Amino acid sequence: MALKSTIYKADLNISDMDRGYYADHSLTIARHPSETDERMMIRVLAFAIHASEKLTFGKGISDTEEPDLWEKDYTDAIQLWVEVGQPDDRRLLKACGRSDKVLAYSYASTSDIWWKQMNSRLDRAKNLRVMNVPAAASQALAKMAQRNMQLQCTIQDGQIWMTAGEDSVQIDLETFKAD
Template identity: 25%
Template sequence: MALSATIYTINVDLANVDRNVYEQLELRVARQPSESAEYMLMRILAYCLEYTDGIAFTQGVAAGDEPAVWIRDLTGQVTGWFEVGAPDAERLHRGSKRAGRAAVYTHRDVTQVLGNFSGKSIYQAEQIPVYAFDRRFIENVANLIERRCDLGISVTEQQIYVEIAGQSLNSQIEEHRINN
């Protein structure tokens, strides 16, 4: 019998000064059995940092050909494609071509992630940002996430601050570009 996803309910107080986005979000996130806590956290961060009308989680690692997070307009057309971790270049190519706007949020070694894209054909590769965070920051926040929790996320000048379980953690959001 296959294991089912664990549902996390996360209340987010989001203040993204860089994008002028201030929201109270109640997220229900399905964590698949094969999904690490760090990967799930990156999906949450991608969702919050890209937050706009029409944003949604897909099924995560169980999504097949879908990204971790996407944005759809009122007609159902995909307008934003957001991958997490170390996505396949071909998949990023398809997503960028389909949505017109794509980004990667990684908790992995960014040099290795960018190296995996080197020499590969990716639609509008130079326009796709790859966002990386301090790996200890990701590990520490991921270890504090519980099935029900409150998360305060503030972003200013490409610095992210997270309040969780009485602790304050922060990281620079490093933006890299794919050079093909």
């Protein structure tokens, strides 16, 4: 019998002063049995950074044809495709062909090694941005994971703060590839 996803709920308050976006989102997050708390929280972070009315979680890890997050317009054209982790170059290049903009968020301590292998293969992708969440920040985010979460995300001048109760983490993203 296959293991089922674990459902997490998050009330996410976003104050993104850089974009002028202020909203509350009630998220239902299906955590695949093979997914870690760290990866799930990076998905939540990516949602907070790119939040909009049309941004939704995709099937991601359980479906090779869908990203972790995506935003479609009213014609079903993909405007934003977000991958989390260390996807292979074929997956990212295929996403670049299907979407207006593609973002990848790596987060493991091996991200530098992964990027050195991928860099030359992804050079030609003009609509791809690759960001890295430092290991200390991603591990601190993982500690915030609860089945029911109250999260506050504040973004100002490119700096990101995620807060859950008394716990807070500052996330300074590293740019591996700018679009």
